[in-house]
Amino acid sequence: MKITINKQNFILHPCGAAFWEEKKILLISDLHLGKVSHFRKHGMAIPEKAIPENFNRLNNILELFDIETIIFLGDLFHSKMNNEWDLFSDWTKTITQQLILIEGNHDVISKKHYTDLNIEIHSEIIIDGFLLTHHPSTRENFFNLCGHIHPGIKLKGLGKQFLGLSCFFRKPNQLIFPAFGAFTGNFYLIPEEKDKVYVIAKDEVIEIKN
Template identity: 80%
Template structure:
């Protein structure tokens, strides 16, 4: 799905990623690498193949778009280093794009480890009139791209049926990105009058009309 913000074109993908066409930037939020390994370490019955699903999805999205830069909008890694860090390290060696991380509350791994992988880290980043942060932020004269919330929407069907979907949640001066990672869950938001919701299904991203 293609949308326009401040006269710039963005493609919203059903993976939860978004591509800025003019700048050739791919945005991804809340990947939470390491979370699956953490769960497995503590006895949760998660198949080993799940460790690689995030990287498979990353590569699928990279193949779709002609990106020159990947910007992670925070919470790239869930907590401390575990064996998923080695997978991430190996993955960075397979991509040609510049990699940038906007620090999130879960990004506690020392910056030197990212520096060794040529990953640039910022608390926030401004590109033209777009403000890139992890936590939702309001700043005059800027449109904010952020994550952190893991936004979702509940759609009411017939009777008492509900359909729960991840979404891109757009406010007048902000867009909250969905979580890209597996096993991250959603926080369900209620749209206000001027909000727009772009719900994610397996096949597409679609705007929810109210």
């Protein structure tokens, strides 16, 4: 789905990423690499084949657009280093795009490890009236692109059943990205009158009318 914000075009992809057409930037939030290995280490029955899934999804989205820069909107790695860091390091050597990380609350790994991979690290970035952060932020005269919340919405069916879906959650001056990573869960939001919700339904993004 293509949406326009302040005369800029963004393509929302069902993987949870968005491509900023004019800037050739791919925006991804809350990848949480290492989370599967972290859970497995603590005894959760998650199949090992789930580990490469995030990298497969990254590679798939990179093939779709003419991307020059990838900006991670925080929580790139879930916690301390584990074997998935080596996979991430190997992945960075296979791509040509510039990599930028906006620090999130889970990004506790030493900055040196990121800079060794030629990844820029910032607390926030401002691009032509857009404020890119990890935590949702409000600042006068800026439109905020952010993550952190892992937004989702519950849709009610005719038989009183509910369906929970991840979504891009748009407020008048803010777009909150869904979590890109597997096994991240959702925080369900209730849209207000001026909000817009773009749900991820299998292989498409659909706007839900309030």
